[in-house]
Amino acid sequence: MTDSMPHQVDILLVDPDRHGVASDRAFRYISTAAGFSVLALLALVLISTTGAAWPAFSGQGLGFLTSTTWDVPNNEFGALAFAYGTLVVSLIALVLAVPVSIGISLYITEVAPHRLRKPVIYSIDLLATIPSVVYGLWGVRVFAPWIDTRYETVAGWFDSIPVLNTLFNGRPVSGVSFMTAGIIVGIMITPIITSLTREVFATVPSSLREGAYALGATRWEMIRGAVFPHSRGGITAAVMIGLGRAMGETIAVALVIGSSSVVTARLFNPGDAMASIIANQFGESTGEYRAALIGLGVVLFFITFLINGLARVWINNGRRKAGVT
Amino acid sequence: MSMSVDDLTRPRGNARSIRDAAATTLMAASVVAVMIPLVMVLVYVIRQGSALFGWHFLTSDIPTTRSRGGGMGPAVAGTLLITGFASLLAIPLGVMGGIYLNEYGRNSRPARILRVLSDVMTGVPSIVMGLFIYTFLVLRTQALSGFAGALALAALMLPVVIRATEEMLRLVPDDLRLGSLALGSRRSTTIMRVVLPAALPGIISGALLALARAAGETAPLLFVIGITTTTNWSLSGTNTALSVQIFRNATQPFEGAQQRAWAAALTLILIAFAFTIIARLVSAALTRRSGAT
Structure with a gap:
């Protein structure tokens, strides 16, 4: 058997040490615990927050997810307007951050001279x-x-172009709006998307690069023909992780989105998002109102999870596939 | 003119080379584009923050919102106390968890699931951890405290530390483990005396980076630590933190409050940068001392 050697090493490292002395076993149990x-933490977070949000879930029923009415005096709590705000802000952030992040990653991995790489990475x-x-x-x-x-x-500029004249429109209140929040969040998620895509680009085998160059490709043609096809899955994953970050971004959004629970396609109007409304209204809330805010957190938790x-x-x-080939 | 290799690989003057040059320019432009907000934020924080920043600001009590001057002493103390205690909870537990994943769990099914779970938990919004500690601890004890804040930050740090530790342990070659075991050491001795020291620079730097992140967090602390205007070095009783003070003062119409927010932002950035730089120095120094790797 040619593979007996690595097999035995594996057993040595993984199998429980049955004959170990008490201290050795204790160390193993403690580290296993x-x-x-993490699993315990996850379970506690789920049980504890869902339990505290239950009055709102049972009181509002499905309306909690499908209604846009957030009427505190009348105890009506629908999260849809805030879910919409979260989605709009995250999409703006992604549209801005993804191309820039991919550009930076390509610059670092494919273009930058060696002595420039570290300074660029440190700045990001x-x-x-x-x-x-x-x-x-x-x-x-x-x-x-x-x-x-x-x-x-x-x-x-967009006044006479249909669709765009609705999107790029609205009345910001001293500059705070969906768009402002989207831009700020875009800046904030750029480093994480950059570092993930950089890792993906670095795994492209150099044989692919050299092959493309040998066929006479320019650098851009090499990137399009060799780097991108190899990185498609990784880029998608990086974008999704960036989306998760953008949706959970709380404090910066709470300060620049403008607190208005209106569903509108006008990106320059103020709005509100799920995470930011929790931060802004939790302090003044009581009873079912507070339960509803915790409920927003639970929904956010599920979506980002x-x-x-x-x-x-x-x-x-993707890694396993790359490891096999 | 003879053809050089350069002529072959970089055709000039046609549509292909123009497209290539345009793409390269766009890549460099992305780097410039992201430097603009970085520089702008830093310039404003330093310019607006340095007006009030100083020893007096770092140590004196927080005045009323309307008044000018004053300091953020209680917030500095709160940030240091809360993040310090959070690290005390999260780092040992996280390192042990990382040891399980890489030294015992390896490719077993539970280890693989826990690995993905830790990765996923690093992406959970920090405000969820604030809500968790609020519902889990504050509602039960009816007490806001620095301890609750530290728990929330520790919950946030734990998965990060676990994964950072595991990544560093994975870099330790199996030869070291086998050598130690062959000399008759127990598994625990091998891990504590051979594997962990070899991975220590990376683990320390990973933990400090997690700490730098936690020090800047606002959302987990917002509902669980309460508020105070005098320094409280105790884990019990209401407390405050730099991040929370910035959030509260940012939208105040009073100039004094805004000035304190900027100076607090400068302090917070300095703390976060300090931890980041220390992390790099520690890992560089320990790596040099231990020779290769």
Whole structure:
């Protein structure tokens, strides 16, 4: 048997140490328990938040997910307007962040001279180190007032084009709007998408690159013919993880979205999102109102868990496939 | 003119090379595009924040919202206390969890599931952890405290530390483990004396990066630590943090409050950067000392 050697090594490393002394076994049990702590954490989060949100779920029924009415005095809590806001902000953020992130990753892996790579990577990491609340502060105090009047100019450009004249329209309140929130979140999710796509591009075998060059391809043709086809799954996963981050972004959005529970296609109008409304209204809430806000958190948890889960399984399958070939 | 290799690989002057040049320009432009907000945020935070920043700001009590000047001493203390205690909870547990995944679990089914679960948990919105600790602890004890805040941050850090530890342990070659076992060491001794030291630089740097992230978090703390205007170095009793103070002061119409928000932002960025730089230095220094790898 040619594979007996690695097989035995595996047994040595994985099999439980049955003859170990007590301290050795204790160490194993403790570390196993620590490994399962994530599972315990997940279960506790689920049970605890769902339990506290139950009055709102049972009180509102399906209306919690399908109604756009958020009427606190009348105890009517429909989350749809906020789900819509979360979706709009996340989509704007993705549309801005994904092309830029892919551009940066390609620049780092394919174009940049060696001594420039580290500084570029460190700068992007720096962007990820800046806390969310600082982006929010800058957004509401500097960026929103600056962009406020420019929204009108942009709306003017698209005035006579159908569809776009609805999208690029609206009345921001001193600069805060869906669009402002989307831009800020776009800046914030760029580092994570960049680092994930960079990892994906780095796994493209150099034989593919060399093959494309040998056929006379330019660099761009090589990227299109060799790098992109090989990275499709990885890029999709990176975009989904970025989407998950964007949907969960709370504090910066709470400061620059404008707090208005209206469903509108006008991106320059103020709105509200699921995470941001929790941050903005939790303090003043009581009873079923508070339960409804916790319920928003539970829904958000489920959505982001699903998106991230799919992306991770996707990445792992891709890795396994890459490992086989 | 003779043809050089360059002429072959980089055709000039036709549609293909123009497209190639345009693509390269766009890639470089993306890097510039992302540098603009980075520089703008840093410039504004430094310019607006340095007006009030200083020893007095870092140590004195928080004044009323309307008044000018004053400091953020209680928030600095709160941020350090809460993130410090959160690390004390999350790092040992996370390192042990990473040890399970790489040293015992490996490719077994539970380990694979826990690995994906940890990855997924790193993407859970931080406000969910705030709601979790609120419903799990604050509702039961009816007490807002720095301890509750530390628990929320620890819950956020745990999956990050587990995965960072595992990634670093995976880089340790199996030869080291086999050598140690062949000399008669027990599994636990092998892990603690051979494997863990070899991976230590990476683990420390991963933990510090998680810490830097946690120090800047606002959403998990918002509902669970309460508010205070005087320094509270105790884990019990209401507390405050720099991030929460920035959030509360950002939309205040009073100039004094806004100034304190900017200076608090400067402080928070300095803390986060300090941890990030220390992480890099530690890993660089320990790597150099241990020779190769």
